[in-house]
Amino acid sequence: MKEIIIATKNKGKAKDFEALLEPMGYKVLTLHDVAPHIDVEETGETFEANAILKAEAIAQELQATVIADDSGLEIEALDGEPGVYSARYSGDEKNDESNIDKVLQKMVQVPDDEKTARFRCVLALASPGQETIIFEGTCEGLITDERKGDKGFGYDPIFYVPEFEKTMAEMEPEEKASVSHRGNAIRELGKTMPGLSGN
Ligand SMILES: O=c1nc[nH]c2c1ncn2[C@H]1C[C@H](O)[C@@H](COP(=O)(O)OP(=O)(O)OP(=O)(O)O)O1
Numbered sequence: 001m002k003e004i005i006i007a008t009k010n011k012g013k014a015k016d017f018e019a020l021l022e023p024m025g026y027k028v029l030t031l032h033d034v035a036p037h038i039d040v041e042e043t044g045e046t047f048e049a050n051a052i053l054k055a056e057a058i059a060q061e062l063q064a065t066v067i068a069d070d071s072g073l074e075i076e077a078l079d080g081e082p083g084v085y086s087a088r089y090s091g092d093e094k095n096d097e098s099n100i101d102k103v104l105q106k107m108v109q110v111p112d113d114e115k116t117a118r119f120r121c122v123l124a125l126a127s128p129g130q131e132t133i134i135f136e137g138t139c140e141g142l143i144t145d146e147r148k149g150d151k152g153f154g155y156d157p158i159f160y161v162p163e164f165e166k167t168m169a170e171m172e173p174e175e176k177a178s179v180s181h182r183g184n185a186i187r188e189l190g191k192t193m194p195g196l197s198g199n
Pocket residue numbers: 007008009010013016042069070071072073086087088099119152153154155156168180182
C-alpha cells in the first residue's frame with residue numbers, strides 16, 4: 001500500500017485522514033509514527049501560514065513529501081473566532097472540552113438564526129526542493145446549544161450540519177468525510193495531484 005505522511009499529532013485529525021485516504025489506497029502515517037520528537041510552533045497568523053510552517057519543517061526534517069493541515073472553526077457572530085486560535089481558544093494547554101465550553105458560553109447571547117459557522121481546513125503539500133502547494137476546504141454549519149454525539153474530535157459535538165440533520169460528532173467517519181472541510185480540501189488536492197484522486 002502507498003504511504004502518505006500527514007504532519008499532525010492530532011489523533012482525531014489522523015482518523016479523518018484515514019477515512020478519506022484509505023479508500024484511495026493510501027496508508028496514513030502521522031508524526032507519532034515518523035517523527036514523534038518534533039514539535040513545530042504554530043506562530044503564523046493564518047491557517048495557511050501555519051500549514052506551511054508545519055509541512056515545510058517536517059518535509060525538511062524527513063526529506064520526504066508531507067501534507068500538513070491547519071484548521072479551525074469560524075463563528076460569524078463572534079467575528080470569526082476562534083479561527084486560527086481554535087486549538088488554544090481556552091488557554092495554551094489544548095483542551096477540546098474547555099474550548100467547547102468557552103464557545104457555548106459566548107453563544108448564549110446570540111439569537112438562533114445567527115448561529116452560523118464554518119470549519120475551514122488549509123492543507124500544505126511540501127516536498128524538499130519544491131514549491132509548497134496550498135489547498136483549502138470549508139464546511140458550513142450551525143453552532144448548537146449543547147453537545148450532541150461522541151464521534152469525531154474537537155468542536156464536532158457542537159457543529160450541526162443541516163444537510164445531514166446531525167452534528168459532526170453524530171456522523172460516521174465516511175459521512176463526515178463526504179461533507180467536511182478536510183474532505184473538501186483533500187478533494188481539491190486530488191484534482192491537481194495525479195494519483196491522489198478520489199470522489
Ligand atoms: O474536523 C474538525 N472537527 C472538529 N474540530 C476541528 C476540526 N478541524 C479542526 N478542528 C479544531 C480542532 C482544533 O481546536 C483546531 C485545529 O488546530 P490545528 O492546529 O490545526 O490542529 P492541532 O493542533 O489539533 O494538531 P496539529 O497541529 O498537530 O495537526 O480546530
